[in-house]
Amino acid sequence: MRFLDGETRAALDALAALDGGTAPSGRADAAAALERVRAVRRLLRALEAEPAVLAAVREARDGGADWAEVAEAAGLSEGAAKQRWAGDDAAIAERREASRKRKRERPSSRPSELPGLSVAEAAAKLGVTAQAIYLRVSRGQLASRTVELPDGRKYKRVFPDGDAPED
Template sequence: MMRHGGFLSAETGAALDALAALDAAADPLDRVRGLRRLQLALDADPATLSAVRDALVSGIGWDAISEAAGLKPPAARWRWSGSDSEIAARLEAGRKRSARPSSVPTELPGYSVAEAATKLGLTVQAVYLRVSRGKLASQTIELPDGRSYKRVFLDAADEVNGPPDTSGQAG
């Protein structure tokens, strides 16, 4: 196994060696898996944090660090600023946020604004305008987890007739 400059972790070194052992004739999925394993190992490797801290100590700023990492300065600061425990707490909080349900509950009453717009043959903005003018009934539903959704309630005439004819042509 190669030493890889002595700064990469054993896991990252092993992923790099495994990828380097493949050639262009290797199974394409094995190459994809190898690239992904290396990518994940590099993301988790303490060598990156160590290099960032070394750069900061030597007077290099976040703009240069973020540019070298291919990130925007706020993203680089979020990822690497602070103590190990502060960084771990931020990453854990990010994982918790991403674990929240991402889909809109289907059992909500009425229609979403987008659904109402489709049903009426209007734009979303036109639905909001009709709601603000009192032409359509709406309600904001707040869920126990803090998410809220604007729901639009169509009357039977809206659902049966669809949008009014605004073409100016008589039928």
């Protein structure tokens, strides 16, 4: 496969070198397994950035293949294939950078430093269901408050051991 980039070729060769040996037992087995995981992930990252894929897509498109055929060959939706490979190098690079920028700016899915407990955490601590927590809050048996983050996300926080602190 001479069309592969040097980085991809090196990652493929490193993975192939790990293939076929008999695995030792115990801690050495775990270390060998983790090295295989690392090698597979390195190869996947290299393949994802492989210039030969873009070259092949452009060759297929120049040869008359439509985006649906390219998408099917790549295992993607037609829209995803266009997003990844349509346009010249500058347009593709611009889309990738815009995507990276959005990912950097996107908040984590779950904030880690909120006061009190989440409804699920409170339910687990008290050995009841989440619905029971909401019922106790509505009856005034549990203190709670809604915390709003600067980005607009809101979280219900429960304080089973006492009053909710003021904002």
